[in-house]
Amino acid sequence: MITIFASPVTHGIAAVMAPDTLMVIGIGILIGMLVGAFPGVTATMAVALASGFTLTMEPTQGLAMLLTIYVAAQFGDRIPAILINTPGTPASIATTFDGYPLARQGKAGLALTTSALGSAVGMICGIAILAVAAVPLSAFAMQFGPAEMFALVVFGLTMMVGVSSGRIFKGLTAGAFGLFLATLGRDPITGDQRFTMGILELNGGIPFIPVIIGFFGLAEVINQILTHRKGKGIKPISQMGQWMPDGKLLKRLAKPTAIGAATGSVIGLVPAVGGDIAGIIGWDNARKASKKKHEFGKGSLEGLTAGDTSSTATLGGSITTTMALGVPGDSVMAVMIGSMMIWGIQPGPGLFNSHPDLIASLVTILLIATVLTLILSLLRMKGVIKLLELPDHFLWVVILVFCMVGTYSINNSVFDVFMMLIFGMVGLFMLRFGFPPGPAVLGLILGPLAESNLRRALLTDGWASIYTSPIALVLLVIAVAAVTLPPLRQLVRRRKAANEGKKVPTLQP
Amino acid sequence: MTDQPSIDEIDQDAAIEAAHHHEEPLVRDLPVRLRELVAVVTCIGLGIWILVAGKDIIVRGSAELGPVFWPNMLGAGLILFGVVIVLNNVLRGVRKADVPERITTSGLVMFGMAMAVAIGYLLLWNVLQFWIITFVALALFTLVLGGRSWKAVLAFPAVTTAVLHFLFIVALRVPL
Numbered sequence: 001m002i003t004i005f006a007s008p009v010t011h012g013i014a015a016v017m018a019p020d021t022l023m024v025i026g027i028g029i030l031i032g033m034l035v036g037a038f039p040g041v042t043a044t045m046a047v048a049l050a051s052g053f054t055l056t057m058e059p060t061q062g063l064a065m066l067l068t069i070y071v072a073a074q075f076g077d078r079i080p081a082i083l084i085n086t087p088g089t090p091a092s093i094a095t096t097f098d099g100y101p102l103a104r105q106g107k108a109g110l111a112l113t114t115s116a117l118g119s120a121v122g123m124i125c126g127i128a129i130l131a132v133a134a135v136p137l138s139a140f141a142m143q144f145g146p147a148e149m150f151a152l153v154v155f156g157l158t159m160m161v162g163v164s165s166g167r168i169f170k171g172l173t174a175g176a177f178g179l180f181l182a183t184l185g186r187d188p189i190t191g192d193q194r195f196t197m198g199i200l201e202l203n204g205g206i207p208f209i210p211v212i213i214g215f216f217g218l219a220e221v222i223n224q225i226l227t228h229r230k231g232k233g234i235k236p237i238s239q240m241g242q243w244m245p246d247g248k249l250l251k252r253l254a255k256p257t258a259i260g261a262a263t264g265s266v267i268g269l270v271p272a273v274g275g276d277i278a279g280i281i282g283w284d285n286a287r288k289a290s291k292k293k294h295e296f297g298k299g300s301l302e303g304l305t306a307g308d309t310s311s312t313a314t315l316g317g318s319i320t321t322t323m324a325l326g327v328p329g330d331s332v333m334a335v336m337i338g339s340m341m342i343w344g345i346q347p348g349p350g351l352f353n354s355h356p357d358l359i360a361s362l363v364t365i366l367l368i369a370t371v372l373t374l375i376l377s378l379l380r381m382k383g384v385i386k387l388l389e390l391p392d393h394f395l396w397v398v399i400l401v402f403c404m405v406g407t408y409s410i411n412n413s414v415f416d417v418f419m420m421l422i423f424g425m426v427g428l429f430m431l432r433f434g435f436p437p438g439p440a441v442l443g444l445i446l447g448p449l450a451e452s453n454l455r456r457a458l459l460t461d462g463w464a465s466i467y468t469s470p471i472a473l474v475l476l477v478i479a480v481a482a483v484t485l486p487p488l489r490q491l492v493r494r495r496k497a498a499n500e501g502k503k504v505p506t507l508q509p
Numbered sequence: 510m511t512d513q514p515s516i517d518e519i520d521q522d523a524a525i526e527a528a529h530h531h532e533e534p535l536v537r538d539l540p541v542r543l544r545e546l547v548a549v550v551t552c553i554g555l556g557i558w559i560l561v562a563g564k565d566i567i568v569r570g571s572a573e574l575g576p577v578f579w580p581n582m583l584g585a586g587l588i589l590f591g592v593v594i595v596l597n598n599v600l601r602g603v604r605k606a607d608v609p610e611r612i613t614t615s616g617l618v619m620f621g622m623a624m625a626v627a628i629g630y631l632l633l634w635n636v637l638q639f640w641i642i643t644f645v646a647l648a649l650f651t652l653v654l655g656g657r658s659w660k661a662v663l664a665f666p667a668v669t670t671a672v673l674h675f676l677f678i679v680a681l682r683v684p685l
Contacts, residue, residue, distance in 0.1 A: 053676060053681055053683075056681045056683065057681075167604075167607070169590055169593045169594055169597055169598075170598075173552055173587060173590040173591070173594070176583050176586045176587050176590065177555070177587070179579075179583050180559060180580065180583045180584075180587070183579060183580045183583070187575075187576035189576075190569065190575060190576055192566060192567060192568065192569065192575075192576040193566070193567075194563075194566050194576055194580065195559075195562055195566075195580070222623075225616055225619050225623065225654065226613070226616040226617060226620050227609075227610040227611065227612060227613060227616055228613060228615065228616045228619070229613055230615075391655065391656070392655075393651060393654035393655040393656050393661070394656070394661070394665060396623075396650075396654050397651050397654060397656075397665075397669070398669060400623065400627065400650060401643065401646065401647060401669065401673065404627065404630065404631070405673055405677060405685070408683075409677055409681065409683040409685075414631060414634055414635065417631055417634075418631065421627065421631075429551075431609070433544075433547060433548040433551075433609075434603075434607040434609075435548070451579040454579070455574050455578065455579070458574055459574055
C-alpha cells in the first residue's frame with residue numbers, strides 16, 4: 001500500500017489536488033472561456049499574456065493555469081463562431097461552417113450544447129493519447145545524442161514551417177531569424193560575446209517571454225487597431241431555441257464524433273499542426289462519410305460535432321510531442337515551452353525521468369479542466385451575448401496594459417518592457433509582410449539546443465556523425481520532405497492539368 | 510503552429526483547400542508583388558549585417574567551429590531565402606490570404622497616440638505610484654482608442670487598475 005501511495009502517479013495527482021492549484025484551475029477556466037469568447041484574442045495570445053504573471057507561481061500551479069486557459073479557450077471560442085459567425089480562435093473555424101447556419105435557423109442553444117459535448121469527447125481522446133504515448137515516446141527519444149538532437153530541432157522547425165501552407169519560404173526565413181535571435185548574448189560552448197552591441201542586458205541573451213508577448217500579444221492588438229473600421233461588428237443571434245439534444249440525436253452524432261476524434265488524434269501527433277487544420281479536415285472527413293452530405297455547411301449538427309471533436313482531439317497529441325520530444329505541437333505549446341524553461345523544466349527527452357510525476361499532473365489538470373469547462377459550457381449562458389457586443393477598445397486596452405505589466409513582472413525590469421515593445425513592432429512587421437511568427441519563436445527557444453548539438457556532433461566526428469545516424473537521417477529526410485514535397489506535388493499537379501489541356505492558375509508553395 | 514487566418518470572413522472552400530494543402534490562385538497585381546520587395550530587402554539586409562557583424566566577434570581558439578560558424582550559416586541562409594522570395598513572391602505573385610487588410614487613417618492615428626501613451630507610461634513607471642500612473646494610462650488609452658463615456662474613461666480604468674493591483678501586487682507580490 002505504501003509503495004502505491006508513494007508512486008509518482010499519486011504524487012502527481014496530489015500536487016494538482018492541492019486547494020491552491022484547484023483555485024488556479026478555476027481562475028484559468030474563467031479566463032480561458034472569456035478569451036475564447038472574445039474574437040480577436042487567440043489562445044496563443046492569452047497563454048503568452050498569462051506567462052507574464054504565471055512565472056512567479058509554483059511550476060504545477062503555473063502549468064495548471066496555462067493549460068486550463070488553453071482547454072477552456074477551446075470551448076469558449078465556439079460561442080462567437082456559432083452566434084456571430086466569427087471564430088473566437090482559429091481552432092473554431094470549422095465551427096462556423098454549420099454552427100452559424102444552425103443559429104440562424106433558431107437552433108443556437110442546441111448547437112452550443114452539441115458543440116460543447118463534441119469538444120469534451122475530443123479533449124478526452126487527446127488526454128488518453130497523452131497518458132498512453134508520452135512516456136514511451138520520451139523513452140525512445142532518450143537514445144538521442146547530439147546529432148539526433150540537432151536533427152530533432154530541425155525537424156520541429158521545418159514541420160512548423162511546412163504546415164504554414166503557402167508560406168514555406170517566409171516560414172523558413174522566420175525560423176532562421178528566430179535562430180539568429182538566439183545567438184545574441186554568450187556563445188553556448190565557448191562563452192564568447194556575440195552581437196550584444198555593447199548593451200549589458202543582452203549578455204544573457206534575448207529574454208524570450210518579452211519576445212513572445214510582443215509577437216503574439218502586442219503585434220496582434222496593434223494590427224487590429226491599425227485595420228479597425230467602424231461598424232464592422234455583427235449583431236449576435238439571441239434566439240436560442242432548444243438546448244439539450246435528445247437520445248435519438250445523440251445516437252446519430254456518435255459516428256461523426258468518432259470520425260472527428262480519430263482524425264484529430266492522428267493529426268495532433270504531427271508536430272505543429274493545430275486544431276484549426278484538424279477541425280476542417282475532421283469536418284470534411286465526416287461529410288464524406290455522411291448519408292446527408294447536402295446538409296453539411298448549411299446547418300448540420302453532424303458537421304458541427306465532427307469539426308469540434310477533431311479540433312480539440314489534437315490537444316493531447318500536441319502536448320505529447322511537446323513534452324516528450326521538446327517539439328511543440330502548436331503555437332500555444334511553443335509559448336508554454338518558454339514558460340517551462342524559466343521554471344527549470346526542460347521539455348524533451350529526459351523530462352519524465354527528471355519529473356516522473358509530471359505526466360500524472362498533466363493528465364489530472366487536463367481532465368479536471370475539461371470536466372469543469374464542460375459543466376460551465378452547458379449552463380445556459382445568455383450573458384455571453386452581452387460580452388460579444390462589447391466595443392473593441394476595452395479589449396485592446398486590457399491587452400496593452402497586460403502586455404506591459406505582465407512583461408515587467410517577469411524580472412521587474414523596464415528594459416524587458418522596452419524589449420517587448422520593440423519585438424511587438426518586429427512582430428507587426430512580420431504579420432503585415434506574411435512572415436509567420438511561430439517559427440521565429442520556436443527558433444529563439446530551440447536555437448541554443450540546435451547550435452550546441454550541431455557543433456558538438458561536428459567536433460566529434462564531422463558531418464559523418466549526422467549522416468551515419470539512422471534516427472538523425474530519418475528526421476532530416478522528413479524535415480526536407482516537409483518543405484519540398486508540397487511545392488513539388490503542386491508542380492506535378494499543374495503539369496498533369498496542363499497536359500490534359502486545362503487552364504491552370506499560377507500557384508505558390 | 511498554424512498561421513492566424515483572417516477571422517472575419519471565412520471562405521469555406523478556401524479553408525478546406527488550405528487545410529488539405531491544396532493550391533490556390535495567386536494575386537498578381539504589380540503593387541502587391543512590389544510590396545514583397547520590402548520583405549526581401551529586410552531579409553537580405555539582415556543576412557548581410559549578420560555576416561559583417563560576425564567579423565567583430567572575438568574568437569578564441571579554433572575559428573572553424575567557433576562562435577561565428579552558426580551565425581554565418583544563418584546569415585547566408587537569410588540571404589538565400591531572400592533571393593527565393595524574389596523568385597517566388599515578387600516574380601510569381603502572392604496568395605490572397607497574404608495580402609494584409611488595409612491600414613485605416615483612423616487606425617494609424619489611434620496607433621500613434623496609443624504608442625505615445627505607452628512610452629509615457631513606461632517612462633513614469635518608476636517615478637509615480639503604480640496605481641496612479643496605471644489609472645491615468647488606462648484612461649488615456651481608452652480615450653485615444655475610442656471610449657468616450659464616463660463609464661469608459663473613469664469606471665473601466667478604476668476597475669481594471671484595482672484588478673491589476675490585486676493580481677500583481679497582492680496575489681503575485683510583484684514589487685510595482
